[in-house]
Amino acid sequence: MEVIASFVPLVVILPFAGALLNLFLGRYLSEKLIGALATTAAALAFAVAAVMTVGITAHGYEAVVVNPPILDSWIYIPSAAIDIPWQMRVDTLSLTMMLVVTGVGTLIHLYAIGYMHGDPRFARFFVYLNLFLGFMLILVTGNNFLMMFVGWEGVGLCSFLLIGFWFDKKHGEGWKNSNAARKAFIVNRVGDFGLLLAIFLIFWTYGTLDYYKPNEVLHIGGEKAAADVLVREGGDGIAHGQKGVFAQTEAWLAEGGHIVSFGVFELPFETVVTLITLFMLIGVTGKSAQIPLFVWLPDAMAGPTPVSALIHAATMVTAGVYLITRNSVLYHAAPLSAALVTVVGAATALMAGFIALGQWDIKKVLAYSTVSQLGFMVAAVGIGGYAAGMFHLITHAFFKALLFLGSGSVIHAMEHGHHHAHAHHESEHGEESHGHADHAHEEAFDPQDMRNMGGLARRMPITFVTYLIGTLALAGIFPLAGFWSKDEILGKAFNAAFIDGKLEGFAMLGLLLAAAGFTAFYMWRQIKLVFLGVPRTEAAAAATESSPSMTIPLLVLAALSIFGGALNIPLGVNSVLVIGVLFITAGFWLLWALPSVRLFFIGRAEPVTSLPSLKPAFRLIALGSAAAFMLSGAAIILVPSLGASYPLETLVLWLEHSVPYTKGLTLNPFLAILALGIGIGGILLAQRVYSPAPLAEGNQDVLEIRPDTRPAFQLANAKLYWDETYGRLIEQPYNRAAAWLAHKLDWEFWHDRFHHTVFRDFYKRAADFIATPVDRGAIDQGFLRIGRAVAQAAARLRTVQTGYVRTYVFTMLFGVVLVMLILLLPLLRQ
Amino acid sequence: MQPAVATEYFVVLSAVLFIMGVLGVLVRRNAIMIFMSVELMLNAANLSLVAFAQQWSNMGGQLIVFFVITIAAAEVAVGLALIVAIFRTKKSIDIDELNAMQG
Amino acid sequence: MTFELVLFIVVAAVAIFSAAFMLISRNAVHSALFLVVNLLCVAFFYLMLSAPFLAMVQITVYAGAIMVLFMFVIMLLGSERLGGGTTKYGWLAGGAVALTTIFLVVVFVGIAQAQIGTLQPQAPPPQARFIHSIANAPAVDIYLNEQRVAADLSFGDATELQTLRAGNYNLLIFAACPDPDCPSPFERGATPLVALPLSLEPERATAYIVAGTPEDLRLLSAPLDLTPFEAENTFRLTVVHALPNFGAVNFIQEDLGNPNRNVVLAAELNFGDVSPMLSLERRQYDFLFENLGNRVIALREYSARSRTHELLILTAVPVPAVAGAPSTRPSYLRPTAPAARHAFGSPQQLGTELLTTYLLPFQLVGLLLLATMVGAIILTREEVLKRERKRLVVSPAIKRINRAIPINVSAESAEPALPSGEREPSAD
Structure with missing residues (x-):
C-alpha cells in the first residue's frame, strides 16, 4: 500500500505540471492541445486517485502518510521545536475528496474546451483551472492544518483569478467582474482570518499541527473512537511522545481537567476546543458560503460557467464541509459549536432557498441553490452526520455541476442565437468575446436572463434532458442521487431531534424540510422559464444545441446523478429493489441518451425520442442496450438472490476508517416519503403557478403580480438586502x-x-x-x-626674491656657515 | 707617509682663499669679477682636496680635482656666454641692475 | 723650519696677496692677471703635494684656457672700466665680513681640534695568490676559513693576485671535486689535505706556493713587492726552490760567452727556500740552476717586462710514465708576473684610475663638455630676425573681402615678401 500511496504527490504535481506547461507553452499550442493538456492532467490525477482507492481497499483501508520527494520541512525552526513537514495523507476521506475533485474536474475541463472556444486568453484559463485543481488537492491531501490552509488560500486565489477572468469585458463591463472577484477574495479573507485563529489556537494548545502523527493508527471509529486512537510504539521515532491533534484531544478529554495556559490567563481544554471549532466555523462560513459570509457566491457567477460549476458548486465550496468532517473529533468534543454549525447551516439552507425563488438570472438561481445545498451539508456535519454530509457533497457535486454546465450550454446557445438573430439586422458587430451583450443603440441583451429564454427544450434536447435530470436529482426524486443523500441528512436530523432530543435537531429538521420544498419549487420554476413554453425572444428561438465537448460531460454527469445514490444506500432498504429500479432507470436513460447523442453527432437536433429517424443498426443498438438494462433490473427485483449481495452504506463504511464518530443510518420510510412528497409537491406547485405562461405581462413573475405574494417575491428578488x-x-x-x-x-x-x-x-x-x-x-x-x-x-x-644675485649668494653663504656649524659642532665641542 | 708640510697648513690656506672668494662674490658688482671670485673659491677647494689626497694616499682626491677643473671650465664657458648674451640686451653687466626676477 | 715649509709660506703669501689684489683692483684685466698668478701658485702647491699631473692640468686648463676665455670676454665687453655707482645693499658688505669671520673662526677651531696630522690613512689590504706546484698531484680547492680563494687549481696553475682582508686564517686545501655541481667540502664533510694557519698582514702581497710531494705537502710564501719603482726599466725577481728531495741549488746569471762572468744571484737555496728579492735590469738573461756543480736546469733568453715582480719556481714536472724511470723531472714554473703600482700622483696612476674605477664619470663629464660647448655657442650667437609667419588658415569672410576689394585690406595677415617657403592656406 505504501508503494501505491507514494504516488499521491503525483496527484498534486500533475495539475501543477499541466498549469506550468500551459503557462509557458500556451502561446505556441492550439486550443485543442491546451485543453487536451489540461484535461489529461486532471484525468491522470483522477486515475492515480482511483488506483489509490483500489489499493487502499485492498489493504484494509489503513491510512498512509506520505512525505513527498524533495519537499521536506515546510516550516522548520529547531530552536522553537517547530517542525511542520510537508506531509500528505492518503485515507478514505481524502481519497473521497480527491476522486470528486479530479473526476468532476476532468469533466469540467473537457466542457471548458468547448465553452471557452475563441477566448483570447484561452490558455490562461486552463492554467488557472489546473492551478485550482492542484491547490484543492493540496487542501484535501494535507496531513496537517498548515497544508490544508495552503490549499485553502490557494483555491481562494484561483477563485479570484477565475471569477475575474473577463475583467476586460467590453463596453466598460469588465469592472463588474473584477469587483465580484475582489468581493469573493475579501469575504473569503474574513473567513480565512477565523480559520487562522483556529490554527493558531491549535498550535498553541497542541504544539503540533498534524492531524495524526505517522505512527498513529486510527482504529475504526464510530462511537468508540475515544480510546481507539493508538500510538504504535517503535518504528520511526517521529514525535514519539507527541500525539497528533486528534489523538491528543481524545487523550486529554479522556483524562479530563487539562488546562491550557495562555500566559496571562488559563482556560479549560474543553473551552479551548469550543473556541477552536467556533473559529473554524467562521472559516467554513466564508469558504462554504454560509450565513453571514455567503454574499460572494452569487456575485461569483460573473465568472465563466465552467468556473461556477467547478469551484462554486462542486469543489471549493465543499472545502468547509471537508474541514468540519476532518475535525470530527473536535466538533464531537464541542457540542455547542456543533449545534451552532447545525443552526447556521439549516438557516442558510432555508434563506438561500427563499432568495432563489425571486431571481431572474439563470446562474444566480443555481448559485443560491448551491448556498442552500451547502447549508444542508453543513447542517448535516454539524449534527454529527459526517458521512451524510459527505454523501450529499458527492451527489451535489454531480447534479449541481450538471446544472451549471447545462446552464452554460443554455447561455452559450442564447448568445449564439442572439448573434444569428442580429446577423440579419446588423452587420458591423463582429465581437467574438463571450459576454458581450450590449449594442450601443439597442437595449442590453442579457443571455443569462431567464426572461429572454423559453422553449429551449425543443431547440436543445440533450441539454434539456440532462438539466431535467439534474433538477429532479436536486429536488430529491426517487431513485435519483439527490433523494438518497437528502434523505440521509433529514434522517440524521430526525434522529437527533426525536431520538437524541437535541433542540438543534428540531430546528434543522423543520428548516431543511422547508428548504427542500423551496428547492423543488424554484428549480421547476427555472425549468418552466427556460425550457418549457415558447421562446420569448429571437435569441431563444435561434438557439442551437451545443458542441459534443459540452454535451458529453452533461451526459456523464447525468448518469452519475442517476446512479450516485448507489454509493450509500441506507440500512433497512431493500437494496435489491433499489438496484433493480436503478437498472430500469438506466435502461430508460439509455433509450433516450444514445439516440440523442447519435442524432447530435449526425447533425440533427431533434426532439426527444426520435428513434424512428435513426438507421436500423443504431436503432437496434439503442433498443437492445436499453432492453438489456431494463430486463436485468426486472430480474434483480424478481430474483432475490441476484441482488442480495449489494452492499449497503458503502460510503459510511468507507468513511468510517478515517472519520471518527461516523455512523450510519437506518432508513426512516416515513421521513423518506415525506421528503419525496415535499419534493413532488414543490414541483407540482410550481407547475401550477407558472402555467399557462411563466411570465405575466410586462415580463414580471407570476408571483410578483399577485399582491399577497408580491412582497415576498420582491424580498427574494432583492436577495433579502x-x-x-x-x-x-x-x-x-x-x-x-x-x-x-x-x-x-x-x-x-x-x-x-x-x-x-x-x-x-x-x-x-x-x-x-x-x-x-x-x-x-x-x-x-x-x-x-x-x-x-x-x-x-x-x-x-x-x-625675499630681490632679484639681486648678491643677496642670494649671501643667503647661501649664511646657509653654508650654518650647516658647517652644525656638522662640526661635535668636533668643536671637544 | 708624512708630508713635508703638514696638511693643516694647506687646509688653512684653502679656507683663507675661499673666504676671499666669498667676499669677492658678495661685494663686487661686476659680473665677471664675481665669476673670477667663484674660480678662486673652486681653486681653494681643489687645494684642500689635493692636500688630503696626499695625506691619505688616496687617488680619489686628485681625481675629483681633475673633474672639478673640467667642470669649472664648462661652467665658465656657459657663464661667460650668458654674460655676453645679457650684455647684448642690457648693455650692462652690473648685477645690481639685473633684478628682473624680483618677486 | 724645513725648506719646504719656507717655500710654502712664501708661495702662500704670494697667493693670498694676489687674491686680495684681484678683489680690490678696479680694472678687470688687472684682476684677471692677478687671478692667473693665484692659479700658478696653486699649481705650485699641487707639485708640492705630489700631484704633478694635476699641476700641469691646472696650468694648461685653468690658467691657460679659462683665464684666456675670461680675458676675451672682458675685452669684448669693454668692462675694464666698469665699477662704482651706488649699491642698494650696502649692508651686504658688513654682513659678508661678519659671516666670513665666523667661517674662518670655525675652520681654525675645527682644524685645531681635528688634529689632522694624526690621522693616518688606512693601510692597504693584503694581496695573495696561490700557485700549485706539486707534480702528479690532483687539482685542489683552497679555502681560507670558509672562503674559497682557489678553485680547481691544477699543477702549474696560479691564481690572480686577490685582495683579501687582513687577519688570521685557517688555510684548507681540499682535493678538487671534478663535478661542477659539487657542494662545498664543508657540506661534504671532506677532510682537508692540508690545514695550516695563515696570517695575512695589511700592505703585503704574497704568493703562496703549494709545494712538495703529496705526502709531504708544504706551503711556501714568497713575498711580492709591488711598490712603485723608482727606476723605470727594472724588474724584480724572486726564486723559489720547490723541488722536493733535491739538494741545495744556486741560481746563477750566466754569461754564455764568458763563464767566468757568471753571477750567483742566489746561493744555497734549499728545498723550501725563497730567495731574496732581486732587482734586475730589463734585458735578456740566461739563468742557470746548479746543484753541486751539476746543471739542473737552464733558462735561455729570459726577459721580463719592466716594473713587474717575476717569480721563478724550481719544481718537478711530470713525465710520461716509463717503467723503471722516475715520473718527474726538474723544471721551472714561471707564473705571470703582476705589475707594480704606480707612484702616487703620477700620470700613470691617474690614467689608470680614470679609465678603470672612474670611467663612467669620465665619460659623463665628456658629454657635459659637449653639451656646454653647444650651449655656449647657442647662447652667444647673433639674434636672427624672425620672419613673420603667414596665417595658415584664412577665414572665408576675409577671403571674400579680399576678392571683392582689389586692395588687400587685411594687412595683419600680410606676409613679408620672402621668396621660397611660402605656404598656401590649407583650407579654402
Whole structure:
C-alpha cells in the first residue's frame, strides 16, 4: 500500500505540471492541445486517485502518510521545536475528496474546451483551472492544518483569478467582474482570518499541527473512537511522545481537567476546543458560503460557467464541509459549536432557498441553490452526520455541476442565437468575446436572463434532458442521487431531534424540510422559464444545441446523478429493489441518451425520442442496450438472490476508517416519503403557478403580480438586502473612515499642515539661517580672510626674491656657515 | 707617509682663499669679477682636496680635482656666454641692475 | 723650519696677496692677471703635494684656457672700466665680513681640534695568490676559513693576485671535486689535505706556493713587492726552490760567452727556500740552476717586462710514465708576473684610475663638455630676425573681402615678401 500511496504527490504535481506547461507553452499550442493538456492532467490525477482507492481497499483501508520527494520541512525552526513537514495523507476521506475533485474536474475541463472556444486568453484559463485543481488537492491531501490552509488560500486565489477572468469585458463591463472577484477574495479573507485563529489556537494548545502523527493508527471509529486512537510504539521515532491533534484531544478529554495556559490567563481544554471549532466555523462560513459570509457566491457567477460549476458548486465550496468532517473529533468534543454549525447551516439552507425563488438570472438561481445545498451539508456535519454530509457533497457535486454546465450550454446557445438573430439586422458587430451583450443603440441583451429564454427544450434536447435530470436529482426524486443523500441528512436530523432530543435537531429538521420544498419549487420554476413554453425572444428561438465537448460531460454527469445514490444506500432498504429500479432507470436513460447523442453527432437536433429517424443498426443498438438494462433490473427485483449481495452504506463504511464518530443510518420510510412528497409537491406547485405562461405581462413573475405574494417575491428578488445591509453596516463606515483618514488626516493634517509647517517652513528657516549669516557671514568671511592673509603673507614673502644675485649668494653663504656649524659642532665641542 | 708640510697648513690656506672668494662674490658688482671670485673659491677647494689626497694616499682626491677643473671650465664657458648674451640686451653687466626676477 | 715649509709660506703669501689684489683692483684685466698668478701658485702647491699631473692640468686648463676665455670676454665687453655707482645693499658688505669671520673662526677651531696630522690613512689590504706546484698531484680547492680563494687549481696553475682582508686564517686545501655541481667540502664533510694557519698582514702581497710531494705537502710564501719603482726599466725577481728531495741549488746569471762572468744571484737555496728579492735590469738573461756543480736546469733568453715582480719556481714536472724511470723531472714554473703600482700622483696612476674605477664619470663629464660647448655657442650667437609667419588658415569672410576689394585690406595677415617657403592656406 505504501508503494501505491507514494504516488499521491503525483496527484498534486500533475495539475501543477499541466498549469506550468500551459503557462509557458500556451502561446505556441492550439486550443485543442491546451485543453487536451489540461484535461489529461486532471484525468491522470483522477486515475492515480482511483488506483489509490483500489489499493487502499485492498489493504484494509489503513491510512498512509506520505512525505513527498524533495519537499521536506515546510516550516522548520529547531530552536522553537517547530517542525511542520510537508506531509500528505492518503485515507478514505481524502481519497473521497480527491476522486470528486479530479473526476468532476476532468469533466469540467473537457466542457471548458468547448465553452471557452475563441477566448483570447484561452490558455490562461486552463492554467488557472489546473492551478485550482492542484491547490484543492493540496487542501484535501494535507496531513496537517498548515497544508490544508495552503490549499485553502490557494483555491481562494484561483477563485479570484477565475471569477475575474473577463475583467476586460467590453463596453466598460469588465469592472463588474473584477469587483465580484475582489468581493469573493475579501469575504473569503474574513473567513480565512477565523480559520487562522483556529490554527493558531491549535498550535498553541497542541504544539503540533498534524492531524495524526505517522505512527498513529486510527482504529475504526464510530462511537468508540475515544480510546481507539493508538500510538504504535517503535518504528520511526517521529514525535514519539507527541500525539497528533486528534489523538491528543481524545487523550486529554479522556483524562479530563487539562488546562491550557495562555500566559496571562488559563482556560479549560474543553473551552479551548469550543473556541477552536467556533473559529473554524467562521472559516467554513466564508469558504462554504454560509450565513453571514455567503454574499460572494452569487456575485461569483460573473465568472465563466465552467468556473461556477467547478469551484462554486462542486469543489471549493465543499472545502468547509471537508474541514468540519476532518475535525470530527473536535466538533464531537464541542457540542455547542456543533449545534451552532447545525443552526447556521439549516438557516442558510432555508434563506438561500427563499432568495432563489425571486431571481431572474439563470446562474444566480443555481448559485443560491448551491448556498442552500451547502447549508444542508453543513447542517448535516454539524449534527454529527459526517458521512451524510459527505454523501450529499458527492451527489451535489454531480447534479449541481450538471446544472451549471447545462446552464452554460443554455447561455452559450442564447448568445449564439442572439448573434444569428442580429446577423440579419446588423452587420458591423463582429465581437467574438463571450459576454458581450450590449449594442450601443439597442437595449442590453442579457443571455443569462431567464426572461429572454423559453422553449429551449425543443431547440436543445440533450441539454434539456440532462438539466431535467439534474433538477429532479436536486429536488430529491426517487431513485435519483439527490433523494438518497437528502434523505440521509433529514434522517440524521430526525434522529437527533426525536431520538437524541437535541433542540438543534428540531430546528434543522423543520428548516431543511422547508428548504427542500423551496428547492423543488424554484428549480421547476427555472425549468418552466427556460425550457418549457415558447421562446420569448429571437435569441431563444435561434438557439442551437451545443458542441459534443459540452454535451458529453452533461451526459456523464447525468448518469452519475442517476446512479450516485448507489454509493450509500441506507440500512433497512431493500437494496435489491433499489438496484433493480436503478437498472430500469438506466435502461430508460439509455433509450433516450444514445439516440440523442447519435442524432447530435449526425447533425440533427431533434426532439426527444426520435428513434424512428435513426438507421436500423443504431436503432437496434439503442433498443437492445436499453432492453438489456431494463430486463436485468426486472430480474434483480424478481430474483432475490441476484441482488442480495449489494452492499449497503458503502460510503459510511468507507468513511468510517478515517472519520471518527461516523455512523450510519437506518432508513426512516416515513421521513423518506415525506421528503419525496415535499419534493413532488414543490414541483407540482410550481407547475401550477407558472402555467399557462411563466411570465405575466410586462415580463414580471407570476408571483410578483399577485399582491399577497408580491412582497415576498420582491424580498427574494432583492436577495433579502444582504448586500445593502453589509454596505450600510460595514462598507459605508469603512469608506467614510478611510476617506476621513485619507483626506483629513493624511492630506490636510499631515501633508498640508504638518509637512508644510514642520518640514518646509522649518527647513526654509534653517536653510536661510545657514545660508546667510552662517554661510555668507562666517564661512565666507573666514575663507576670505584666509585668502587675504595668504595674499599678504605672499606679498611680504615675495620681497625675499630681490632679484639681486648678491643677496642670494649671501643667503647661501649664511646657509653654508650654518650647516658647517652644525656638522662640526661635535668636533668643536671637544 | 708624512708630508713635508703638514696638511693643516694647506687646509688653512684653502679656507683663507675661499673666504676671499666669498667676499669677492658678495661685494663686487661686476659680473665677471664675481665669476673670477667663484674660480678662486673652486681653486681653494681643489687645494684642500689635493692636500688630503696626499695625506691619505688616496687617488680619489686628485681625481675629483681633475673633474672639478673640467667642470669649472664648462661652467665658465656657459657663464661667460650668458654674460655676453645679457650684455647684448642690457648693455650692462652690473648685477645690481639685473633684478628682473624680483618677486 | 724645513725648506719646504719656507717655500710654502712664501708661495702662500704670494697667493693670498694676489687674491686680495684681484678683489680690490678696479680694472678687470688687472684682476684677471692677478687671478692667473693665484692659479700658478696653486699649481705650485699641487707639485708640492705630489700631484704633478694635476699641476700641469691646472696650468694648461685653468690658467691657460679659462683665464684666456675670461680675458676675451672682458675685452669684448669693454668692462675694464666698469665699477662704482651706488649699491642698494650696502649692508651686504658688513654682513659678508661678519659671516666670513665666523667661517674662518670655525675652520681654525675645527682644524685645531681635528688634529689632522694624526690621522693616518688606512693601510692597504693584503694581496695573495696561490700557485700549485706539486707534480702528479690532483687539482685542489683552497679555502681560507670558509672562503674559497682557489678553485680547481691544477699543477702549474696560479691564481690572480686577490685582495683579501687582513687577519688570521685557517688555510684548507681540499682535493678538487671534478663535478661542477659539487657542494662545498664543508657540506661534504671532506677532510682537508692540508690545514695550516695563515696570517695575512695589511700592505703585503704574497704568493703562496703549494709545494712538495703529496705526502709531504708544504706551503711556501714568497713575498711580492709591488711598490712603485723608482727606476723605470727594472724588474724584480724572486726564486723559489720547490723541488722536493733535491739538494741545495744556486741560481746563477750566466754569461754564455764568458763563464767566468757568471753571477750567483742566489746561493744555497734549499728545498723550501725563497730567495731574496732581486732587482734586475730589463734585458735578456740566461739563468742557470746548479746543484753541486751539476746543471739542473737552464733558462735561455729570459726577459721580463719592466716594473713587474717575476717569480721563478724550481719544481718537478711530470713525465710520461716509463717503467723503471722516475715520473718527474726538474723544471721551472714561471707564473705571470703582476705589475707594480704606480707612484702616487703620477700620470700613470691617474690614467689608470680614470679609465678603470672612474670611467663612467669620465665619460659623463665628456658629454657635459659637449653639451656646454653647444650651449655656449647657442647662447652667444647673433639674434636672427624672425620672419613673420603667414596665417595658415584664412577665414572665408576675409577671403571674400579680399576678392571683392582689389586692395588687400587685411594687412595683419600680410606676409613679408620672402621668396621660397611660402605656404598656401590649407583650407579654402
